Amino acid sequence: MQGTASDQGYQEVPGGICAVPGFKAAGVYAGLRKRPGSVDVALVDAGEVVTAAGVFTQNIFCAAPVTVDREHIADGHARAIIVNSAIANAATGEPGLANARKTAQAVAAGLGCEPADVLVCSTGVIGVQLDMDKLLGAVPDAIEALSEEGGAAAARAIMTTDTVSKECAFTYGFGGRTYTIGGMCKGSGMIMPDMATMIAVLTTDAPVAPKAAYVALKRAADISFNKVTVDSDTSTNDTCLLLSKGTGEQFDEGSEAFEAFCAALGHVCECLARMIAADGEGATKLVTVTVTGAASDEDADLCARAIANSPLVKCAVAGHDANWGRIAGAAGRSGATFRQEDVDIDIVGIPVMRKGLPVPFDEDAARAGFEPAEVELAIDLGAGECSTRMWTCDFTHGYISINADYRS
């Protein structure tokens, strides 16, 4: 990422969500997870009520905290975010909704703000009620533990089947000032969001107006988290939140400052989205699917999504197999409009199809091309000028092991 980053003037900095001045975070152990020594509750505090925006799962089975957050964020403002892992608080009915509200109340009481200024996220097993004694008992600990160095602990506290914690932060310059955007996220299974993937928290000191913050977040999520698919499943809890505590004149939609912010936010979200794809359940490879020459943006997305979701394509990557037939097959059934005689396909940079026909290639070179942790599958439909990228991972025995034995 750093190569790309510096090209565009973005500078990677440490600290995750706490890289932004004025934000504190904590990760503490409430006992929801059965692994003592781990952390399972994250708290993020902007120190005051700030601009807030959120995008949420489109799944009809949305979780209780998603319902509560939609209410709390309606005014475009919030101060703090509490996230618990282990229990998703989804398919929990009225008691689940009441628990999400109680959690917000407890955090608000501790920080001295309104419950409506606290956002609540949960991730983990569906259909189980939260142990509120444990969760509420951890709220004072979390408030006590808030610090400017707490970003990493918070990122660890929101992990479920993730094998690594996921955070990043970048600075960018505009109008003689330097702004920071930090982020953390979690997610590795049940992932193909309709809009915002799993749980992501973004912080910034860029002064974005509330409505503009939502537009920027939606735009960034659409080109990052919404272009990730691990297994074509959308979670019940997908939530992406942005807190902006910037000072000075607010960036409004349409301004150059707003566009610069959108680009930088998109960059941070892409960085996090790639981390999710790379940490897909059982994944050994981050796979970038690039579609060019599509007749429309919709066609580009259909084609990229069909390839990125194809179990056959993903198994071929796991097997280091430059199997262009499976890519062609997925593209052909995707619903995108094109003619087979116009199609070019490159796998790990090697031309394997030109004008719809296979071209001879060195199988050993192709196999070697699959060695890096990151590989590219590229298809040019020869049908227009539209393009997109999508991120996924390979499909391995690890995915089956994780998901055939998750609850038991």
Add this chain to the structure above:
Amino acid sequence: MQGTASDQGYQEVPGGICAVPGFKAAGVYAGLRKRPGSVDVALVDAGEVVTAAGVFTQNIFCAAPVTVDREHIADGHARAIIVNSAIANAATGEPGLANARKTAQAVAAGLGCEPADVLVCSTGVIGVQLDMDKLLGAVPDAIEALSEEGGAAAARAIMTTDTVSKECAFTYGFGGRTYTIGGMCKGSGMIMPDMATMIAVLTTDAPVAPKAAYVALKRAADISFNKVTVDSDTSTNDTCLLLSKGTGEQFDEGSEAFEAFCAALGHVCECLARMIAADGEGATKLVTVTVTGAASDEDADLCARAIANSPLVKCAVAGHDANWGRIAGAAGRSGATFRQEDVDIDIVGIPVMRKGLPVPFDEDAARAGFEPAEVELAIDLGAGECSTRMWTCDFTHGYISINADYRS
């Protein structure tokens, strides 16, 4: 199947496609497959030019024989079908088209009919040209081997990654006469057809008019092969052909005789479709997904397809895990319209969700419920009167092994 069959007056009979009087078939070894002792070319001969109908893949990367068959079947008539396995003759350009035509010419010359009355199917690896010396060399052998007992050999000759050959035949009565419908098919990976799955050949002595034969075939494929998904991928070669050599007054659309034929043809196709799902790559279970209470047929299909394609749901079945959360999650993102508080879910006959909330159930009983070779996942959306069924299989390490190492 026999229980259901006799309920509806259908009687299962042996012989597959040759159960229908007047049809001969053969399966011979051309050497396209590397396993000597196996068979790789099937020939089906109606003995004369008869009514023929076909439905084909919607994949843009359609194979050469699909293009040729669309031409040859345009007049609603054919006499013979030749199928080779091992090589798909897809992504083979003009030479591939020429080879498909040469194959039809060779069969026509041997049988004494027009090339346009011969249908050609290929299944196997994409992007490789057929070894025409071997294929054409086997045509006289196949013609020589044609017999009324040849159905089973033909069904074996069309197998690729299938672990069992797939054929069935049923009789049904109408208007004081007994008619027979026989069928064979192949397919276990790259399967989620848009209309006709993989390769299926159906024969009958019911006298169906050409246009009515197409309507009946399309209708039967839509409720059988088109409701099967192994891995959400549609092949480049999907082809479903029907030959009818019935005598007497032809059944036309709208007649009772036509409706009885449609029902019987649907029954045979469902029987074959279930065999495909049960033999999905790496499958240990046939899974029937039943959706009821949908607001529309489209919603029922969306919901059933989302559940049947969900790798998480399929892994849960492999793990004998009554994981209703994954079913709810898939339904919720399917695009079907409903409210979560109206949803009931039953897994292997055990109620696990009522009105959107989990109900306690005996985990041991549920685990035992997964023991049979066939299991049902049922969801009632509580949103209307529409329903559908879809067939899939579980997702296992076997699928990964087969597909991460297919070409190499």
